[in-house]
Amino acid sequence: MSGRPPARTGLLLLHALPLDGSMWSAQSDLIPGATYAPTLYSRGDTVADWAVSVLSEMREERIVVIGCSVGGSCALEIAATAPDRVAALVLIGTKAGHRPEPALHARARRVLLDEGIDAAWAMFWAPLFAAASDDARARGRRIARRQPVRDIARGMAAFHSRAGREHILPVFAGPIAFVSGDEDTAPGPDASARQAGLARRGSLHVIDNCGHYAPMERPGAFNTLLRGVIAAQES
Numbered sequence: 001m002s003g004r005p006p007a008r009t010g011l012l013l014l015h016a017l018p019l020d021g022s023m024w025s026a027q028s029d030l031i032p033g034a035t036y037a038p039t040l041y042s043r044g045d046t047v048a049d050w051a052v053s054v055l056s057e058m059r060e061e062r063i064v065v066i067g068c069s070v071g072g073s074c075a076l077e078i079a080a081t082a083p084d085r086v087a088a089l090v091l092i093g094t095k096a097g098h099r100p101e102p103a104l105h106a107r108a109r110r111v112l113l114d115e116g117i118d119a120a121w122a123m124f125w126a127p128l129f130a131a132a133s134d135d136a137r138a139r140g141r142r143i144a145r146r147q148p149v150r151d152i153a154r155g156m157a158a159f160h161s162r163a164g165r166e167h168i169l170p171v172f173a174g175p176i177a178f179v180s181g182d183e184d185t186a187p188g189p190d191a192s193a194r195q196a197g198l199a200r201r202g203s204l205h206v207i208d209n210c211g212h213y214a215p216m217e218r219p220g221a222f223n224t225l226l227r228g229v230i231a232a233q234e235s
Helices: 021-027 047-057 070-081 102-115 117-128 132-145 149-160 189-198 221-235
Strands: 008-014 060-067 086-092 177-183 200-206
Touching: 008 021, 008 070, 008 221, 021 086, 021 132, 021 221, 047 149, 060 070, 060 200, 060 221, 086 132, 086 221, 102 117, 102 132, 102 149, 117 132, 117 149, 177 189, 177 221, 189 200, 200 221
Parallel strands: 008 060, 060 086, 086 177, 177 200
Antiparallel strands: none
16 A cells, blocks of 8 residues: 555445456546446355445545446445445346346346356347447457356356346436446436436437447446536546
């Protein structure tokens, strides 16, 4: 450790399935010395476990929490657990509510465990990238192939067993920025707009030529948005 006092505001970046913290490489220096991008799978069997684990490692008084997909579910869990520490939320491709889909979970788990990550990637995750995001899609596949299959299965189970947190939206005091690619379908711009309308201080940001993984697909546009959120908390 450097010995300098911790920054007042930290940036917590929570990854999507089936990726890890390295998906945030383009955002890693937005708050130098106070940006965290943990990998979640080993932190417990539930999204709530993940939230408790990552919170225990944050030194800063206030946190801007950014989550993509299941990472957004973890971000909402953190806001439910420690609302006084969360300065703002940025939720990318996130469903705050939860309608259990046991058949989908069982199918995805079966493909992953029986046929392997390449088959599961092609079926469930590659289609979530925008048509023009070939480089980001290829990078995502490389990241996914580095993950132990059992870790991804554990992450899928955490995602499908998560608690619905839509009730957090109208009571959370800070700003909540919902981000959707214009080509995303999970949940997509319309569902993101509806959720933004439920939040006390909600906003919607739709990024052109982008799918589910905005920080990887359109890092320039996404970072501009995120810098604005950070600046609003530090002013």
